Amino acid sequence: MINNSVLETEAENKIKEAARKIFHRRGFDGARMQEIADEAQINKAMLHYYFRSKDKLFEAVFKEAAMKLFPVVILIIESDLDVDEKIKKLIHNYIDFIIDNPYVPGFVLHELTQNPERMKHFVASNVLMRPQKFFSQIQEGIDSGKYIPIAPLQLMVTIVASCIFPFVAKPMLHTLFGLDQDDFGEFIEQRKEQMTQFILNGLYKK
Amino acid sequence: MINNSVLETEAENKIKEAARKIFHRRGFDGARMQEIADEAQINKAMLHYYFRSKDKLFEAVFKEAAMKLFPVVILIIESDLDVDEKIKKLIHNYIDFIIDNPYVPGFVLHELTQNPERMKHFVASNVLMRPQKFFSQIQEGIDSGKYIPIAPLQLMVTIVASCIFPFVAKPMLHTLFGLDQDDFGEFIEQRKEQMTQFILNGLYKK
DNA sequence: GTCTATATAGGGATAGAC
DNA sequence: GTCTATCCCTATATAGAC
Structure with missing residues (x-):
């Protein structure tokens, strides 16, 4: 038996x-x-x-998605790497993660928007974002004249946006620019390196 | 009567x-x-x-939203302004538009993702994106050594992402960073100028 | 544990009086 | 044009046989 x-x-x-x-x-x-x-x-x-119930089943699924989405960022952000390496790793790892989990960002963003209260307490208690070190590193670079003046949170949001947005906007890219499945794959692959260069270049002062 | x-x-x-x-x-x-x-x-x-029916009512609403969302970008993109001015105008006008229509981007993105076929033919026939001029301007700047090498579409997507994403991710910013309504307003206001500078700085070669 | 049948509710849509 | 009442389908959820 x-x-x-x-x-x-x-x-x-x-x-x-x-x-x-x-x-x-x-x-x-x-x-x-x-x-x-x-x-x-x-x-x-x-x-x-x-x-x-459907609610309970959803909750189980949502938790796993959120727990997968955030730690990718958090682990890197809190590490001891320098800013350049953090940004490079962040973009590459995050895009790779979304390639494997293409529906996760749209799902989490949408459900969080539709019913912010349903999962807020859960996210808040399980995902502790401690960006202080990363933010300090940015601030030091600004103070020393190495970086242009930018609020660290603005930079942070821009990095995450650069990774997530193309996937959420995939149908738009298809409709407006005619990117088919293969084109999109190439676009994303190209994006990893080009965004890293672009964002680092944007950060450093002339 | x-x-x-x-x-x-x-x-x-x-x-x-x-x-x-x-x-x-x-x-x-x-x-x-x-x-x-x-x-x-x-x-x-x-x-x-x-x-x-609900479908017909939705279609009317969706059309208006899409017709409001895209032309903001398109008009500026197709204009005769130079690249710096286009980027500055794009970011400022787009963020201002979303401040007045905060649910539009998430709505359009989500519905386009959920049911790409429902509105694709409509969007395709009504919103003609002609970014050739803008893309040429970027390419010229790259060829002349003024800009770093970046695919114009990558830049374009990054600009739009920078404007739209913070609104879609608003609940996340609230949960993870404790930004309340007022903080968020300040964040967005600050973002207009800082993103303009950051993206232009990212584009220009050292 | 697994299935069929069914209870129950919710929501889109319509009939028909006014 | 506007309202009430209701149809009817769909979807969640459960009862109960096996």
Whole structure:
């Protein structure tokens, strides 16, 4: 007789994996429990057996997405690297992460916008952003005349925006500039190095 | 006797204005016809009287949003200004526009992502982006050694991202950095000038 | 644990009186 | 044109047999 706990875990994972796909693709309102069940090749009733409700299932998925999205930035930001290396690593690693998880940024941003209260307490208590070191490094560079004067948070937001935005705006790039799937892949690949150079060049004083 | 056509127009406008608010705030799936009716202080049945269906009403709202969002960029891009002036104008005007229409970018991006086909043909036929002149200007600057080598589209996307992203990520800035409403307003105001300087500095070679 | 059948609610849409 | 009542479908959720 096979241990039931193993099967249980497998079923749960299969459901969560399916839910992840559908929620990421359609958002909370757009997702259907039936579609998740189909994706998991499982009966719809089983969703409610393992996870009581759509809300609970969503919460599990959202948490994982948020926990994946933020730490990429945080770990690098808090490291001992110098500014140039941090920016280079940040852009490369972040874009690579989104290539593997293309729906995560749009999903997190949208759900956070739609229902800020639902997950705010969770994000706040689990994701502690401590950018002090990075911000200090920037400020020192400004004070020493190496960097142009810029609020560290402005720089930070610009870096993250540069990585995330192209993925959120992918349909726009397709419609307005005719970038197909392959073009987009090339565009993103090119972006890693060009953005690193552009942002570092923007930071350093002439 | 009052002319009926006037009242008709007033009712239609009241509905569209209410629909705009709700759709922008909740997206297509999240919006409720009842909520739109309440917002318009009108009976729910009247929505269907004036606009046949939720889809039709949404389409009207989406068109207006998209038609407002893109031309801001396009007009400046296609103008005869030089690169520095274009970038400065682009950032200032675009951010000012979003201050007045804070939900538009997230709305357009999300709906375009959720259902790319629904509006693609419309956007494609109504919004013609002709960035050739701007792109040529950039390329000339690169060839003459004035600018660093960067694909014009990469620059373009970065500029738009810098303007739009902070608004989409507003809840994140609130949660992670504790920016309240006033802080956010200051942040955006500061951003107009600092991003202009940062991006121009990034473009010019040392 | 897994399925079928069904309860229940919500929301888009319409019928019909006025 | 405007309202009430209601149709009807869809989607979440549960009951209950196996």
